[in-house]
Amino acid sequence: xxxxxxxxxxxxxxxxxxxxxxxxxxxxxxxxxxxxxxxxxxxxxxxxxxxxxxxxxxxxxxxxxxxxxxxxxxxxxxxxxxxxxxxxxxxxxxxxxxxxxxxxxxxxxxxxxxxxxxxxxxxxxxxxxxxxxxxxxxxxxxxxxxxxxxxxxxxxxxxxxxxxxxxxxxxxxxxxxxxxxxxxxxxxxxxxxxxxxxxxxxxxxxxxxxxxxxxxxxxxxxxxxxxxxxxxxxxxxxxxxxxxxxxxxxxxxxxxxxxxxxxxxxxxxxxxxxxxxxxxxxxxxxxxxxxxxxxxxxxxxxxxxxxxxxxxxxxxxxxxxxxxxxxxxxx
Numbered sequence: 001x002x003x004x005x006x007x008x009x010x011x012x013x014x015x016x017x018x019x020x021x022x023x024x025x026x027x028x029x030x031x032x033x034x035x036x037x038x039x040x041x042x043x044x045x046x047x048x049x050x051x052x053x054x055x056x057x058x059x060x061x062x063x064x065x066x067x068x069x070x071x072x073x074x075x076x077x078x079x080x081x082x083x084x085x086x087x088x089x090x091x092x093x094x095x096x097x098x099x100x101x102x103x104x105x106x107x108x109x110x111x112x113x114x115x116x117x118x119x120x121x122x123x124x125x126x127x128x129x130x131x132x133x134x135x136x137x138x139x140x141x142x143x144x145x146x147x148x149x150x151x152x153x154x155x156x157x158x159x160x161x162x163x164x165x166x167x168x169x170x171x172x173x174x175x176x177x178x179x180x181x182x183x184x185x186x187x188x189x190x191x192x193x194x195x196x197x198x199x200x201x202x203x204x205x206x207x208x209x210x211x212x213x214x215x216x217x218x219x220x221x222x223x224x225x226x227x228x229x230x231x232x233x234x235x236x237x238x239x240x241x242x243x244x245x246x247x248x249x250x251x252x253x254x255x256x257x258x259x260x261x262x263x264x265x266x267x268x269x270x271x272x273x274x275x276x277x278x279x280x281x282x283x284x285x286x287x288x289x290x291x292x293x294x295x296x297x298x299x300x301x302x303x304x305x306x307x308x309x310x311x312x313x314x315x316x317x318x319x320x321x322x323x324x325x326x327x328x329x330x331x
Contacts (some may be wrong), residue, residue, distance in 0.1 A: 001288050002062050004087075006054060006078055007069035008038035008059055009161065011092070017042055019280035025288050026065075032057040056079060058085040065090070065291070072177065073097050073170045076105045077240055078253040083112040090117050090297075093182045094311070095304045097172030102301070102308035103331050109301040117287050117297030118304035120185040126280035127252055127273045128259045131190055133242060139264070140245025143224040146191070147242040150175070150255070151231035155206060166208045174210030175230045176201070176311055183241060183255070184307045185299070187226070190243075193306055194218040194226060196325050201318035205233035215316075216314055249327045 003020050005012055009033055020026045028046040033039035034055055039050045051057035053152040058066070058081060066082040068075055068091040089109075095102040095118060109116035122128060134140055152174070156162050164170040171177060199216035207210045212233045218226035240253035251261040258274045276282050283298075290297040309329050317324040 001026045002029045002064045004057055004063040004066045006032045008033040008042045012069050015280040016276055019278050019284045023284045030060055059247035071164045071170050072172050073185050076101045080103055080108040083108050083114050088114040088291055093118055093120055094177045095308055099308040099312040105301045108304050116301045118299045119283040120299045121279045121283050122186050123189050125275055139248050140312050141247030143245050145244040146224050146226045149226040150179045150239045151234045152237045153235045154232035166210055175232045176214050180230045181307050188306050190323050193326055195221040196323050197313050197317050198323040199314040199317040
């Protein structure tokens with residue numbers, strides 16, 4: 001599988017490039033970035049060609065698959081262009097700056113011959129599989145509460161390469177699409193979409209255009225309640241996900257850490273559950289296998305768009321200061 005990487009930021013340096021290069025059926029043949037030097041820095045590691053124009057890069061006959069790793073506002077137009085050029089596409093999360101934009105990609109993916117996926121890589125964690133198995137076996141009993149929490153300090157300066165994250169038109173929001181999307185995706189993968197949400201979203205500490213704080217209560221139809229909070233304004237740190245049932249619970253803290261705290265009744269177990277050393281590698285491996293086996297990748301554009309739908313409901317609830325049913329959000 002010959003890959004074109006679009007975007008040459010930190011995630012490509014640290015995980016995407018090494019992940020594709022390590023996958024035995026894959027080869028990076030081209031890198032495209034509007035800043036030529038950035039593209040060259042990545043390309044020379046893999047003996048790949050360099051492009052600064054996406055249309056030109058997509059005309060390269062060697063390219064079979066495209067990884068889109070640009071700022072969020074470019075995800076959908078670039079992924080759609082790649083699909084229309086007959087390529088397979090993995091496009092970074094969140095899918096777009098809005099649910100409407102995410103739906104554009106879903107429609108393009110349905111019309112295209114190529115495969116389209118989104119690397120919500122936490123669905124590939126062993127702890128995710130463990131939770132699935134516990135749910136299938138009924139180990140939790142009745143699920144009564146799901147807890148999602150993340151807080152850290154995030155304060156890039158105006159000249160920071162990631163400053164685009166601080167404007168709505170480029171990022172779609174602040175801490176919610178950046179970190180909340182990952183945690184929402186895991187929750188949606190395990191339990192589906194909640195029925196209702198009530199949220200407060202604010203910029204409390206920074207002078208950002210986007211939010212640095214969000215707190216919400218969600219509810220599943222005849223199912224568990226959810227409490228969630230996400231913050232970019234604490235110089236302390238936490239990242240946790242907890243599923244609480246009448247019979248058992250699991251706690252992932254740190255969320256990306258090497259072990260899971262499983263409690264059954266009063267019995268507490270600390271279970272080793274390490275991730276792959278490159279957390280993007282299982283995504284690449286699954287995507288290439290999906291193409292070979294003519295099946296869907298684990299997270300399709302349609303599945304990933306559910307997170308955009310939930311984000312839309314959260315923002316609507318905060319704007320109108322009321323509970324929002326997800327059924328209100330129109331395609």
